[in-house]
Structures are given as structure tokens and as C-alpha cells.
Amino acid sequence: KGGSEPEEGAFYVWTFSELEQLLTAEELIELQQQFTVTANGNFESKNVLQRRRSGELSATVETALRKLFVARYGATPESLETFPPARNNQEAKSRHWPGRIPAVTDTKMIVAWNSLMISGLARAYAVFREPVYLELATTAADFIVNHQFVDGRFHRLNYENQPTVLAQSEDYAFFIKALLDLQTCSPEQNKWLERAIALQEEFDEYLWSVELGGYYNTSSDASQDLIVRERSYVDNATPSANGVAIANLVRLALFTDNLHYLDLAEQGLNAFRSVMNSTPQACPSLFTALDWYRNSTLIRTTTEQLHSLMSQYLPSVVFAIASKLPDNSVGLVCQGLKC
Structure with missing residues (x-):
């Protein structure tokens, strides 16, 4: 309350100085090894946490992420089942949020x-x-x-x-x-x-x-x-x-x-x-x-054949169900007056 309103998207990003304040030196080093975190940032001078590779994270990195979770949401992962978004701009500005001010949900x-x-x-x-x-x-x-x-x-x-x-x-x-x-x-x-x-x-x-x-x-x-x-x-x-x-x-x-x-x-x-x-x-x-x-092409085919044909990339095709087709045929391909 009384502070300046955060700019759009601030809820999701981290400045390098914030990370330095919240994490130990060891945690920050390992976080940089596992995520795209740099002093200059990867998005408008700030950091969006993106994994560099898949696989299990070390206990040190898990601890670091837990600290960031608490800083963002104001609660530990175990104590927070769902995070209620701000319903409108006034609520976002006036409510006392334990962590960061969340983005307002546009419900139209x-x-x-x-x-x-x-x-x-x-x-x-x-x-x-x-x-x-x-x-x-x-x-x-x-x-x-x-x-x-x-x-x-x-x-x-x-x-x-x-x-x-x-x-x-x-x-x-x-x-x-x-x-x-x-x-x-x-x-x-x-x-x-x-x-x-x-x-x-x-x-x-x-x-x-x-x-x-x-x-x-x-x-x-x-x-x-x-x-x-x-x-x-x-x-x-x-x-x-x-x-x-x-x-x-x-x-x-x-x-x-x-x-x-x-x-x-x-x-x-x-x-x-x-x-x-x-x-x-x-x-x-x-x-x-x-x-x-x-x-433009019309393909008349059976229901059985339709599913295999629909999955193909046929950018100017419309399908129609045909009750009877010529023997041993997949379907009739029609353009204009010709099939």
C-alpha cells in the first residue's frame, strides 16, 4: 500500500539484484547453471526462469526455488493449494498481498x-x-x-x-x-x-x-x-x-x-x-x-476412412460422408463438376 504500482509482468520476472538478496552465493551459482539466469537478464534486463536442460534438480537448486516461491506467493508450496488472482485493478492495488502483487485476471x-x-x-x-x-x-x-x-x-x-x-x-x-x-x-x-x-x-x-x-x-x-x-x-x-x-x-x-x-x-x-x-x-x-x-476440393468418403484422411495436411479440402463408393476405393475426389 502506498508504494508505486508495479509494471505489467513484474510478478513473473526477477532482477539479478533480487536473486542476489534472496539466495546464498552457492544457490545463485547453481541456479545459473540450471536456468537461463544472467546479470543482464534474458528479458528486458530481467530474468525469466527457463530450464537449460531436463532432469532432476539438485537439493541446492530446489532450496533456491523454494525461496523464490515464498517471495512471489508469500507462502510455502506445502501451505498453498491455489493462489487467488486479483479480481480487478482496485483489489490488486489495495489488498495486502503477502508476496508480490499478482496480475489481474481479465474475465471477459x-x-x-x-x-x-x-x-x-x-x-x-x-x-x-x-x-x-x-x-x-x-x-x-x-x-x-x-x-x-x-x-x-x-x-x-x-x-x-x-x-x-x-x-x-x-x-x-x-x-x-x-x-x-x-x-x-x-x-x-x-x-x-x-x-x-x-x-x-x-x-x-x-x-x-x-x-x-x-x-x-x-x-x-x-x-x-x-x-x-x-x-x-x-x-x-x-x-x-x-x-x-x-x-x-x-x-x-x-x-x-x-x-x-x-x-x-x-x-x-x-x-x-x-x-x-x-x-x-x-x-x-x-x-x-x-x-x-x-x-477447393470435396472428398466423399466413408466414416471408416474419414479419420485417417482428416489427420493429413489437406489445406483446401472439405469432407463429406458417402453412403456408397466404387469398389476398392478410398473416396471420391471432386473439383468443380468432376469426381
């Missing part, structure tokens, strides 16, 4: 970010067949489906069980992709595909640019105060919403045989054609969408 749920995680988990399940990956992905997707729609409209955030802020283009694009990725994991049922089709309809109604092609960042009924409605095409910390959205349209065309999706995908690619020509390094997601548009 963002649809776009969770959707990227769902896609990653779905892909991991397809490759490794670990049921827990699919369980986590479906639980997260079900939460979004059950909690992020208010009066029939999709919402971006959830804070303390309250959905808020109308969804933006990345929320639509990434969640539709997540639903299609889940559909790929369980093609026997159309639950996820039906959700994706319904959400794509809302996406097209409120964010599609009829005049220019592509999707605006914000919906038509949430943009009254904006001077300009932007259309995101650059990949930053997250992929471009339009790149992911256009690839989704091609996938939906393969899943449904509805060529309207393919028409929209073509319009979207044409809308960003000049950007793709002039600064291709800025928009790799649009080139992924172009790859889907040019090389």
Missing part, C-alpha cells in the same frame, strides 16, 4: 479469440484423436451459441455472464470457421454446419458491402457514429476477417452445393485484388482464401 470472453482457439482444438483433435480437445472445443462453441445471441443478433463480448457489443466481422468470420472446423470433425451430423449457415446469413445481411464487395468491420446498424466504415484485409495479431470470411464462403459452397457462396467469394477476392497485387505480404489470409477458391 471475446468471441473472435475463442473462435481461433476452437479451430485450433478441432484441428488438434483431427490429427491426434485426443477426445479432450474436441470436448473443450465443443464446450466453448456451445457457450457462444447459447449465450452470445440477444434478440436474434450475435454479440462480441461476455462479461460476468452478460453478452454485450454487437459482433464485428472477425467475430462472425472466426466463429463460422470454428463451426466448419467442428463440422469436419463430426461430418455424420449437420449440427455445426446448420449453425454456420444461419450465422453466415446474418453476417451477409448486416456486414456485406453490396457496392464494393467484402465485409465491413461493423454492422450496418452499429455504424451510425462512424465517419468511415472500414473493411479489414490486413493480417495483424489475428488473421484478416475478410480473408477468413472468403475462405469460409468457399467451404460453405462445398458443404452445401450452393453456388451463391462461391459468387460472394469471387466478389470478395475482386474487391481486394489491388491490395493483393501491391502488398501481398500484408494479407496472407486473402491468399489462403484464393487458394480455397482456386483449388
Whole structure:
């Protein structure tokens, strides 16, 4: 209390002078042998403890780590089952913490970010067949489906069980992709595909640019105060919403045989054609969408064959269950009107 507020991340790092104060000379020497600890630090002049090699640690190093644990958490490992994080900024600053002031936990749920995680988990399940990956992905997707729609409209955030802020283009694009990725994991049922089709309809109604092609960042009924409605095409910390959205349209065309999706995908690619020509390094997601548009492939196969095929790297492929295949065949590979 009354002290200066620590900078972000201070909870996790150690200055060399702190280590010198907390540890004996022998403990510090052995710690440096086992961890990436130096006088100059390995991250912004401070030290993040990283093991140099695997294997058992010496008793001296274990003692040193125990001292650091107490300095950070204010209790011994035996007496502390779980460490309660700070629930908000005020609690972090005002509560008397026995060790260091912990980082505040940000408890809001963002649809776009969770959707990227769902896609990653779905892909991991397809490759490794670990049921827990699919369980986590479906639980997260079900939460979004059950909690992020208010009066029939999709919402971006959830804070303390309250959905808020109308969804933006990345929320639509990434969640539709997540639903299609889940559909790929369980093609026997159309639950996820039906959700994706319904959400794509809302996406097209409120964010599609009829005049220019592509999707605006914000919906038509949430943009009254904006001077300009932007259309995101650059990949930053997250992929471009339009790149992911256009690839989704091609996938939906393969899943449904509805060529309207393919028409929209073509319009979207044409809308960003000049950007793709002039600064291709800025928009790799649009080139992924172009790859889907040019090389999209539908593989019709049996449920038995599907699992072995799903684990392969087939970047522009959609799977469908075929009730009957030609004798001695693995599946039908279809591009355009040819199989």
C-alpha cells in the first residue's frame, strides 16, 4: 500500500539484484547453471526462469526455488493449494498481498479469440484423436451459441455472464470457421454446419458491402457514429476477417452445393485484388482464401476412412460422408463438376 504500482509482468520476472538478496552465493551459482539466469537478464534486463536442460534438480537448486516461491506467493508450496488472482485493478492495488502483487485476471470472453482457439482444438483433435480437445472445443462453441445471441443478433463480448457489443466481422468470420472446423470433425451430423449457415446469413445481411464487395468491420446498424466504415484485409495479431470470411464462403459452397457462396467469394477476392497485387505480404489470409477458391476440393468418403484422411495436411479440402463408393476405393475426389 502506498508504494508505486508495479509494471505489467513484474510478478513473473526477477532482477539479478533480487536473486542476489534472496539466495546464498552457492544457490545463485547453481541456479545459473540450471536456468537461463544472467546479470543482464534474458528479458528486458530481467530474468525469466527457463530450464537449460531436463532432469532432476539438485537439493541446492530446489532450496533456491523454494525461496523464490515464498517471495512471489508469500507462502510455502506445502501451505498453498491455489493462489487467488486479483479480481480487478482496485483489489490488486489495495489488498495486502503477502508476496508480490499478482496480475489481474481479465474475465471477459471475446468471441473472435475463442473462435481461433476452437479451430485450433478441432484441428488438434483431427490429427491426434485426443477426445479432450474436441470436448473443450465443443464446450466453448456451445457457450457462444447459447449465450452470445440477444434478440436474434450475435454479440462480441461476455462479461460476468452478460453478452454485450454487437459482433464485428472477425467475430462472425472466426466463429463460422470454428463451426466448419467442428463440422469436419463430426461430418455424420449437420449440427455445426446448420449453425454456420444461419450465422453466415446474418453476417451477409448486416456486414456485406453490396457496392464494393467484402465485409465491413461493423454492422450496418452499429455504424451510425462512424465517419468511415472500414473493411479489414490486413493480417495483424489475428488473421484478416475478410480473408477468413472468403475462405469460409468457399467451404460453405462445398458443404452445401450452393453456388451463391462461391459468387460472394469471387466478389470478395475482386474487391481486394489491388491490395493483393501491391502488398501481398500484408494479407496472407486473402491468399489462403484464393487458394480455397482456386483449388477447393470435396472428398466423399466413408466414416471408416474419414479419420485417417482428416489427420493429413489437406489445406483446401472439405469432407463429406458417402453412403456408397466404387469398389476398392478410398473416396471420391471432386473439383468443380468432376469426381
